[in-house]
Amino acid sequence: MSTLTTATVPTKWWSGGKSPFNVEYGKLMMWYFLMSDAFTFGAFLIAYGTVRFSTNGWPDPNHVFKSYPFASESTFAPLVFVSIMTFILIISSVTMVLAVKAGQEMNKRKVVVNLILTIIGGLAFLSCQAWEWNHLHHEGAWWGHNPFLNADGTQSTTNFTNFFFTITGFHGFHVFSGVIINIIMLIMTLNGVFEKRGHYLMIEKAGLYWHFVDLVWVFVFTCFYLI
Amino acid sequence: MEHSAHAEHHGSKNEVRNVTIVLTVLTIIELALGFMMMKMVDGSAGKLSTKAFIIILMIAKAYYIVGYFMHLKHELRNMIMTIVVPLLLFVWFIIAFLYDGNSFKHLRNTYDPYKNAQKSVIVEKKEEGGEHKTEEPAEKH
């Protein structure tokens, strides 16, 4: 990065003939796509907030998300399973960063290893989500069905489960497509496409997408499980 | 620019490790607050301020992910601005939506006697976990 910019004359970034941000267009597009996607998720979460603000009472998430795989029926372990999911996603984000770094260093082997770890992280997260959905479904929760009562014991609306399944579903769909993208990146790396190209910029773009998925989870996790 | 160039080549390993630690610690604090909140009374000042604090932590986590993992902090200042400034639209987006949602609740509670009554009717709770319960359309008059 230093070759062009360490010149003593300040660079005229905006004068045309070059990118004002010193990034290629693909990365720029990915950034603005993610901005756009942020508004999609933002709209979902804000809609959730709006309905929650316009409803009397709301279920206590601790009494809904309180189990984990192989636990007995009466287990009361709130926040345990979801914190595992959160850490899985954070760790997979870290391995993605390492894959991107390895790409910058043109280290194919390291890229492959870290991409595989990221994909495993993504699949682990999806499996956790699948288990949780399945568990809730068995308790009678689904779109249009809410077996849980409000925290104060009054009748709850179905919007609690409606929003939960829609938004975590939409996030899960993003994780899923992120995994697919990473698998494609892995195949391309193994085939030496990026080595021939001389740069691993595609991995960077896939990385941006993957971190965004992690970022959204930070918000979903807070909005649905914590507050 | 020179500074960020250095950061990329020398500080990156440490940076990834440090940010991972920060994210982990923030998440643990969030979880601890989540456990603390369980004992608080719904709607109490303590619970509300804990929730507000959790939201601040959430934004801090977002900052670390976007800034370091997504590398935005090391981009040119102008690029950072084109990403961050449009996000400010969320401020009014959130305020207006939530304010109006809250107002709608009061409207319904004021002008819909059924809703108003419903909000204090305690439903007989079945055993923990519950079973598949069919949704009956609520009776109305």
Next chain:
Amino acid sequence: MSNEAVLHAPTTTITHHHDAHADHGHEHHHHETFITKYVFSQDHKMIAKQFLITGMVWAVLGGLMSVLFRLQLGYPDAKFPWLQDLLGKFWVEDGKITAQAYYALVTTHGTVLVFFVLTAGLSGTFANFLIPLQIGARDMASPFMNMLSYWFFFAASCVMLSSLFVETGPFSGGWTAYPPLSALGQASPGSKTGMDLWLIAMALFVVSSLLGGLNYIATVLNMRTKGMSMTRMPLTIWALFFTAVLGVLSFPVLFSGFILLIFDRNFGTSFYLSDLYVNGVTLPNEGGSAILFQHLFWFLGHPEVYIILLPAMGMVSEILSTNARKPIFGYIAMIGSLFAIAILAFLVWAHHMFVTGLNPFLGSIFVLLTLLIAVPSAIKVFNWLTTLWRGNIRFTPGMLFAIGFVSLFISGGLTGIWLGNSALDIHLHDTYFVIAHFHIVMGVASMFGMFAGVYHWYPKMYGRYLNNTLAYTHFWITLIGAYLIFWPMHYQGLAGMPRRYYDYSIWESFKQFAELNRFISTVAMVVFATQLLFLFNFFYSIFKGRKVTNQNPWGSTTLEWTAPIRPGHGNWPGEIPEVHRWAYDYGKDGRDFVPQTEPVGANESHH
């Protein structure tokens, strides 16, 4: 990311125009078949024409729909058996347009005109055509995504078109698709299959506009030629840039709103539904909020107004300056006001919802923010007028339409100040006053911007001129007709005549408007017929129009006129021109105009 990687990447056509040039060399040897040249083309100029012509097809269909429902409004008692033969029983029964068909027509007219004609047809055409040519790029940043953008639009068009032919008819709940009507199939036949198709079409459309918008933004930022700093760009590019930003940030919110609506329709959720009785049956849905949909819808819906208007503003600025042979007045103020409009566009959405149960205090803040838009709008209007002031005006057809745009923008904009008041809105909401306001300021004005653009850049698009006599006829009838149609609607609206009624003749209060309604309908038909004149002119001139022999027929400073008369794929045969000055050096130092490519002379005065 390392610079070496970027700058030496052989496949990325970024920044360095030498790289781009090398790429271009490759493409020249590439053999172009009919399919790659005219159908799945990746040339921005061809994609622009595809957008334009598809937009024109939709404009004709949408316009025809308005003629049909104006027929009902103007002649509620007349019978048209021949229409029944033509359209079938769903649309026309006993020689009368059915109520269901009327609402379907109104809905489809709105959707099609707003999204397919004035969004895709306007910014799709001119962003594609002008951005690379005016900033000095070989093509868009990603020609492939650009092609996808068109084909997603085409798919959206096909789905929307197919909805006209389903048994239960197209969606008929208004272009805003408010639930519960749009969410409940049992509430109206139009909310059955027609609504599903409508939602699919709109979802495809959002994808198309996202693909296009990302491309426009990345191209404007990254692909400007040497010397083309942001403040040397023509105002068209600035306007198209802000348009793309608006689209990229606001369409996703609509998309979310639609996803929730799809769940309400198909999966038993109650995001927008609560306390409902349909045909005597109580619905189980409980706890949703219909106002939520309106918030989500108008969070797009308001920026959408500016997505439609900004490209027209940009093109008008350019055309006015060129044909007044004067620099645009207040170039930086023009950019600033575009920016202000783009920001305010996101902050004012709820002024469409003053009387829907929106909190009145919140409404008052929205009034304040809404009225603030008058400031940048007024700046723009005064700058256009001062650009014209003492100019050496050439009344080309493009120029006439540009002046017509300014006129319409003023007359339509002023009524916006009325409607922006939540108190006045109690009386004026959902009346013909609203119809008149937004048709003049957004609909007709943007159409005028589009016509101005087509007349002005037609020589660049096809290397031929349009026929001027037809063009002048088209202009005068359309301008006068537009005022004759929409001006009287203000009076109807002030008198309280509501919009979206099927038949006003059965209302004692609105019977007095029967004559006026007939008059409006007659003028609407004449104006529609006049547009056919334009269509004829357009398609005839592609093949038979007078050939352009001058590379720069309007004496313009901007880059597109330095390209060959019929530029090939890659736009400039040799090097991309370098830019040395802003785009508005008209009438400078005794010279008629100085192209952007000319280096600044030693003794030149500052602009």
